[in-house]
Each structure stands twice: as structure tokens, then as C-alpha cells.
Amino acid sequence: MPELPEVETTLRGISAHLINSEVSHVEIRTEKLRWPFQEDMNFVLRGQVIRDITRRGKYLLVRCAGGTLIMHLGMSGSLRLVPPGVEPGPHDHFDLATNTGPVLRLTDPRKFGSLVWTEKAPEEHTLLKDLGPEPLEERFSADYLHQAIQRRKRAIKLVIMDSRVVPGVGNIYANESLFEAGIRPETKACDLTLEQCTQLVDAIKAVLARAIEAGGTTLKDFVGAGGRPGYFQQELKVYGRGGEPCVTCNTVLEETRLDNRTTVFCPTCQS
Numbered sequence: 300m301p302e303l304p305e306v307e308t309t310l311r312g313i314s315a316h317l318i319n320s321e322v323s324h325v326e327i328r329t330e331k332l333r334w335p336f337q338e339d340m341n342f343v344l345r346g347q348v349i350r351d352i353t354r355r356g357k358y359l360l361v362r363c364a365g366g367t368l369i370m371h372l373g374m375s376g377s378l379r380l381v382p383p384g385v386e387p388g389p390h391d392h393f394d395l396a397t398n399t400g401p402v403l404r405l406t407d408p409r410k411f412g413s414l415v416w417t418e419k420a421p422e423e424h425t426l427l428k429d430l431g432p433e434p435l436e437e438r439f440s441a442d443y444l445h446q447a448i449q450r451r452k453r454a455i456k457l458v459i460m461d462s463r464v465v466p467g468v469g470n471i472y473a474n475e476s477l478f479e480a481g482i483r484p485e486t487k488a489c490d491l492t493l494e495q496c497t498q499l500v501d502a503i504k505a506v507l508a509r510a511i512e513a514g515g516t517t518l519k520d521f522v523g524a525g526g527r528p529g530y531f532q533q534e535l536k537v538y539g540r541g542g543e544p545c546v547t548c549n550t551v552l553e554e555t556r557l558d559n560r561t562t563v564f565c566p567t568c569q570s
Contacts, residue, residue: 301372301376301377302467302468302469302470302471302472303354303356303357303434303466303468303469303472303507303511304510304511305372306354306357306358306359306467308511309372309378310352310353310354310359313352313378313380313403314352316380316399316401317349317352317361317397317401318349318352319348319349319350320348320349320397320398320399321346321347321348321349321397321398321399322345322346322347322348322363322395322396322397322398323345323397323398324341324345324396325340325344325345325393325395325396326341326393326394326396327340327341327392328387328392328393329392329410331410332373332392332393332407332410332411332412332413332414333371333373333410333411333412333413334415337415337416340414343365343366343416344363344368344416347363347366348364349362349363349397350363355421355422355430355433356427356430356433356462356467357371357372357466357467357469358370358371358426358427359371359372359378360421361395362421365418366417366418366419367416367421368395368414368415368416369413369414369416369421369424369426370405370412370413370414371412371413372405372407372412373407373409373410373411373412373413374409374411374412375407375408376406376407376411376412377405377406377407378403378404378405378406379403379406380401380402380403380404381401381402382400382401382402383396383400383401383402385402385404387404388406390406390407390408391404391405391406392405392406392407392410393405393407393414429462429463430462430463430466431447431461431462431463431464431465433466433467434466434467434468434503434504434507435504435507435508439500440500441493441496441497441499441500442493442496444464444465444496445491445492445493445496447464448464448488448489450489451487451488451489452487452488452489453487453488454484454485454486454487454557455477455482455485455486455487455488455499456473456477456484456485456560456562457557457558458488459473459477459503460473460560467507468503468507470538470560470561471535471538472503472506472507474537474538474561474562474564475535475536475537475538476499476502476503476506477499477564477569478536478537478565478568478569479505479506479536480495480498480501480502481498481569481570482495482498482499482569483569483570484557484562484564484569485555513534537552537563537564537565538561538563539561539563540552540563541553541554541561541563542554545565545568547568548565548567548568550565550567550568552565553565553566
């Protein structure tokens with residue numbers, strides 16, 4: 300699933316080409332993705348001027364003069380800018396065309412993505428209103444995390460993947476951040492000390508920042524807005540490396556599953 304770095308990479312790739320442009324038309328080639336499309340989507344979007352594009356967790360917010368298009372890439376979705384007239388492929392389900400030329404095309408083989416239009420403040424929408432603080436902002440701090448996990452007995456890996464605690468940290472970056480912080484993924488969240496929370500918050504911020512710089516992680520489906528893959532997979536220290544030697548201590552990395560998600564850790568470096 301595209302996580303925060305992949306969504307941020309997409310945001311940076313499309314913004315300059317779309318901001319201040321006018322939506323000329325929308326083409327929808329399927330009845331539904333995660334949810335059915337709004338019946339009048341083409342009508343409400345046509346003529347809208349795109350004022351800004353921002354990100355909240357794993358959601359992209361295309362902010363127009365009359366409302367906001369909230370987009371989620373789902374399990375395998377990607378957004379690309381293509382020239383007008385490029386024939387769509389079998390999984391190209393949504394086009395947003397503009398008066399300045401480029402077409403924003405959503406490709407989603409599994410149809411788990413979503414596009415929702417709202418005329419209200421997007422921060423109040425049910426999809427966004429309960430999200431925790433952005434992990435790269437100051438509000439996501441050791442003090443905040445330590446307070447948020449006081450009563451949580453779930454594994455810390457699952458807690459930092461909970462968007463109500465911190466949005467955008469999916470499976471890949473949870474594995475990598477916990478390794479960098481030296482914390483076992485199955486540790487009960489409520490057992491973490493303030494010092495460990497400091498290490499974990501610092502690790503999450505550092506890992507996400509490096510991943511964004513590398514253009515995200517391409518393991519199977521993700522490509523950026525220009526069709527280019529992300530390269531952070533070349534820096535992965537634990538994810539996808541179960542049974543291989545730890546890059547730090549050479550101990551064999553252990554692989555298990557937490558909440559049915561692949562979890563890899565070093566039994567020596569993480570305690």
C-alpha cells in the first residue's frame with residue numbers, strides 16, 4: 300500500500316502542473332472503487348479551479364474554489380500526469396483533465412482507492428477528522444506519543460500504524476522505524492518509556508524524510524506521478540529481509556506476523 304512517502308512524492312510531482320488550472324472535464328470508467336462514485340462527479344468538478352493540493356496522512360486533498368476532492372490510493376493505486384489523448388489502460392479508472400494540458404490519471408488495479416468530493420471543510424470530513432498529528436510536524440512529539448500510548452496494550456508496531464495515533468506510517472516504515480529506534484515490534488505500547496518514545500519519534504521522522512527524498516519505496520505497484528519508481532527499497536534494513544543478516548550486527552533477522560502483517564526485526568539490536 301502506498302504510505303506517506305509515496306503519497307508525498309505524488310503530491311510533489313503533480314502540484315506544480317495542476318495548481319491554478321481549471322478542470323475541463325472528468326472521465327470515469329468504472330462504477331466504483333472502494334465506494335461508488337458520486338453520480339454528479341463530472342458536473343461538480345467541471346469548471347472548478349484547483350487552488351492547492353495538500354496531503355493529510357495518506358490522503359491527497361485537491362482543494363478547489365468550490366470544494367475539495369479527497370483522494371486515497373488504496374492498496375495499489377497511483378496517480379500519473381499524462382498528455383491529453385493517451386489511451387487508458389484496463390486499470391485506468393479516473394481522468395481529471397485541465398485547461399492547461401496535463402491529465403491526472405488514477406490507475407488502481409485492485410479498486411481499493413477512493414475519490415470523495417466535499418464542499419465542507421475537508422478536515423471535518425469523516426475520513427480525516429479523527430487522524431492523529433502529522434508525523435513530520437512538531438505536534439508529533441515524544442511527549443505526545445508517550446501520552447497517547449499510556450493505556451494501549453497492543454503491540455507498539457500496530458499502534459504506530461493506527462492513523463488515529465499517527466497517520467501515514469504503514470507496514471514498511473513501521474518495521475524500519477522500530478529497527479532504527481531499537482524497539483521490538485511486539486512490545487506493549489504502554490510499556491514504552493519516554494526515552495524510548497523519543498527514540499521512536501526521531502526514527503519515524505528520519506525514516507519518512509529519507510524515504511521521501513528517495514521518492515518512496517517501490518516493491519510492486521508504486522510509481523510516482525511521472526511514472527518513475529521510488530528507490531527507498533534499496534535502503535531497507537529489515538522489511539523484506541527476514542532470514543538475512545542484520546546490517547548492524549550480522550544476526551539473522553527474524554520474521555513473524557502481527558495482525559497478519561509481515562514483521563521483521565533483529566533479536567539483538569531490538570530489545
